Amino acid sequence: MVAPPDNDVLWARALHFQHNDGTPGLGGVSLGVREGEILAVTGPRGSGKTTLLRCLSGLERPNRGEVWFNSVPVHTMGPLTRERLRRDRFGWIDPAPVLVPELNVWENAALPLMLRGTSRRRAKTAALEWLDRLDIGEHARKRPHELRQAERQRVSIARALAPAPTVLFADEPTAPLHRADRAQVLRTLTTAARSHGITVVLATHEAETAALADRTVSLLDGRRVNTVHLPPVAESEGRAACSLSV
Numbered sequence: 060m061v062a063p064p065d066n067d068v069l070w071a072r073a074l075h076f077q078h079n080d081g082t083p084g085l086g087g088v089s090l091g092v093r094e095g096e097i098l099a100v101t102g103p104r105g106s107g108k109t110t111l112l113r114c115l116s117g118l119e120r121p122n123r124g125e126v127w128f129n130s131v132p133v134h135t136m137g138p139l140t141r142e143r144l145r146r147d148r149f150g151w152i153d154p155a156p157v158l159v160p161e162l163n164v165w166e167n168a169a170l171p172l173m174l175r176g177t178s179r180r181r182a183k184t185a186a187l188e189w190l191d192r193l194d195i196g197e198h199a200r201k202r203p204h205e206l207r208q209a210e211r212q213r214v215s216i217a218r219a220l221a222p223a224p225t226v227l228f229a230d231e232p233t234a235p236l237h238r239a240d241r242a243q244v245l246r247t248l249t250t251a252a253r254s255h256g257i258t259v260v261l262a263t264h265e266a267e268t269a270a271l272a273d274r275t276v277s278l279l280d281g282r283r284v285n286t287v288h289l290p291p292v293a294e295s296e297g298r299a300a301c302s303l304s305v
């Protein structure tokens with residue numbers, strides 16, 4: 060086992076992943092993510108972006124290959140150690156908001172901090188700050204069902220940023236937002252990441268979103284390719300074809 064380069068916060072080598080039903084997910088993906096960078100993972104739908112993020116974050120264990128976080132092997136960790144790693148060091152944003160319906164908005168946003176052992180009062184303060192930054196502070200005492208889908212997604216983003224994770228995995232984070240909202244929310248996310256030194260791995264099939272990243276890695280059919288020319292947003296929503304060079 061060869062140790063990864065020192066300046067990569069995440070490093071993956073030759074990741075192979077097959078879903079339980081036999082569908083190929085990844086076919087030998089290698090990459091490094093530098094500390095503090097915003098890395099876009101692009102590719103058309105079904106190209107393996109989500110699967111790659113799940114393997115890098117320890118949510119899935121690759122069938123073959125290695126994942127290292129700060130020079131510690133993740134691929135050899137047991138499920139509990141990987142769970143603790145995700146809780147303490149990683150943040151995750153899904154394409155659609157997944158909130159706890161019984162908790163109000165600020166409690167949802169404060170939850171990861173409280174799970175890490177932060178006091179309720181400090182977690183609440185941090186959660187309210189992030190909700191304000193994402194323009195939903197006024198809804199702090201409402202329950203998720205009282206909010207629109209786009210507002211709930213802002214709560215998910217505040218919840219992921221509040222603990223200032225070492226690495227934030229954002230899987231199509233602005234998918235449920237209207238186009239007009241997307242740029243503002245993405246700017247908030249990337250500005251917050253840069254000012255707090257949070258490394259971001261951002262899966263997207265939109266060229267405009269990828270343009271906000273420092274660097275882009277492109278996937279096609281579970282493998283890295285040199286470039287994938289993604290169509291503009293309106294076309295991509297219609298699953299238009301993309302051109303690529305391998």
Ligand SMILES: Nc1ncnc2c1ncn2[C@@H]1O[C@H](COP(=O)(O)OP(=O)(O)OP(=O)(O)O)[C@@H](O)[C@H]1O
Nearest residue numbers: 078080082083084103104105106107108109110111
């Ligand atoms: N749970 C699953 N079981 C079986 N096959 C799956 C599963 N999840 C994803 N796949 C398949 O694995 C491949 C990669 O999917 P993945 O979701 O990683 O791609 P993606 O680039 O994130 O796509 P999208 O942009 O639609 O989210 C696709 O062929 C997909 O159909």
